[in-house]
Amino acid sequence: MSDPVEQACPINPVIDLVFSRWTTPILWVLDHHGRLRFNELQRHLPTITPKVLTQRLRQLERDGLVVRTYHAEIPPRVEYEISDLGRTLTPLFKAITDWSAAHLPAVSAARHAYDAAREEEEAWAQG
Amino acid sequence: MSDPVEQACPINPVIDLVFSRWTTPILWVLDHHGRLRFNELQRHLPTITPKVLTQRLRQLERDGLVVRTYHAEIPPRVEYEISDLGRTLTPLFKAITDWSAAHLPAVSAARHAYDAAREEEEAWAQG
DNA sequence: CAGGGTACTTTCCTATAGGAAACCACTATA
DNA sequence: TATAGTGGTTTCCTATAGGAAAGTACCCTG
Incomplete structure (x- = not known):
């Protein structure tokens, strides 16, 4: 502690x-x-x-x-x-895979949005 | 994949x-x-x-x-x-802290047992 | 005019995790 | 005799994460 x-x-x-x-x-x-x-x-x-x-x-x-x-x-x-x-971890693993199935697409979308925004910024800074 | x-x-x-x-x-x-x-x-x-x-x-x-x-x-x-x-992770975090509270002591005990067994082995190999 | 607060960035350095490849003793199989 | 399979170990090397410390640009306060 x-x-x-x-x-x-x-x-x-x-x-x-x-x-x-x-x-x-x-x-x-x-x-x-x-x-x-x-x-x-x-x-x-x-x-x-x-x-x-x-x-x-x-x-x-x-x-x-x-x-x-x-x-x-x-x-x-x-x-x-x-x-x-070790088997007591199984429900934990299930919770994680469930979260993954439900929310990984949103993470992926967030990344794309972030990267697109950065690219736009750069283009704006140049042009 | x-x-x-x-x-x-x-x-x-x-x-x-x-x-x-x-x-x-x-x-x-x-x-x-x-x-x-x-x-x-x-x-x-x-x-x-x-x-x-x-x-x-x-x-x-x-x-x-x-x-x-x-x-x-x-x-x-x-x-x-x-x-x-990010907030959708909260139940996951709770599951992990719950697991931690329930099972970390067992992990700690397993470690001690493992280390003690190894020490015993070594002592036996020497003496 | 010095010092401090904001939100970082930059440079340099090092510890360590982790990978590649070879090796080990033993035996069964071809 | 050579090869493969068992469950690893040993050595060497490198990439990278992460830490320390200093710097940056701006402004306000005393």
């Missing part, structure tokens, strides 16, 4: 936790496909590198959002799945 | 929009204090630099989440307020 930013905005800690780069895609995939092995996950996230995938999975495991199961077979097999705690 | 990551996770565009660094604190402050001037905003976000504040405000304005009103007085006066579109 000593951090004034967190004092001003209680959402911040959740952002670091859930909405940092690659964490939501990983959770999303695990939430929709069940337990997956490392390479299966990689196939679902085609542009992620193994290094970063490992990093994010470790972080998610440490935060209790993902469960890692190591099978000491030959060859070794590792499975990742979303935890019960 | 050509980006495979966005295909895998419809939440991603919203993250770029709303949950990138400083944007939620700014929206949060504007949502709770109404229209504010540049320096007032700065006072509410004590650690933000003017450069970054300007950058984020421009971005939020472009995305239609914040309205900037310029008063051509002397000295000039500028006011920022959350837009109607």
Whole structure:
């Protein structure tokens, strides 16, 4: 509570936790496909590198959002799945996708309007 | 839709929009204090630099989440307020703070457990 | 005439995240 | 014998975000 930013905005800690780069895609995939092995996950996230995938999975495991199961077979097999705690995020994700469906077009329109206005200003300044 | 990551996770565009660094604190402050001037905003976000504040405000304005009103007085006066579109995020923010209140302690506990397990492993490997 | 307030902009610097590519030990398969 | 597949690790490199500090143009106040 000593951090004034967190004092001003209680959402911040959740952002670091859930909405940092690659964490939501990983959770999303695990939430929709069940337990997956490392390479299966990689196939679902085609542009992620193994290094970063490992990093994010470790972080998610440490935060209790993902469960890692190591099978000491030959060859070794590792499975990742979303935890019960991770599953409590599902309604949040739904709320976000709903907002997205409802309001992203408006954002897009706002951007176009803003850019058009700026262009007009520039043309006016020149002509 | 050509980006495979966005295909895998419809939440991603919203993250770029709303949950990138400083944007939620700014929206949060504007949502709770109404229209504010540049320096007032700065006072509410004590650690933000003017450069970054300007950058984020421009971005939020472009995305239609914040309205900037310029008063051509002397000295000039500028006011920022959350837009109607920005206000549609309020229930989302509430959902996130609710989740935070309910589940952040579990995350914290998971971290401690993970760290403790790692320490134990190391001690076992050494002794 | 110095100093302060407004809303920024500009310059410079640095820390870090993240990507590319190679590597690792092991085994089954061809 | 060579190749592929397992789940990563290691090294190196770079782009960019973001911070610090100073500057800007204008005016008012003392």
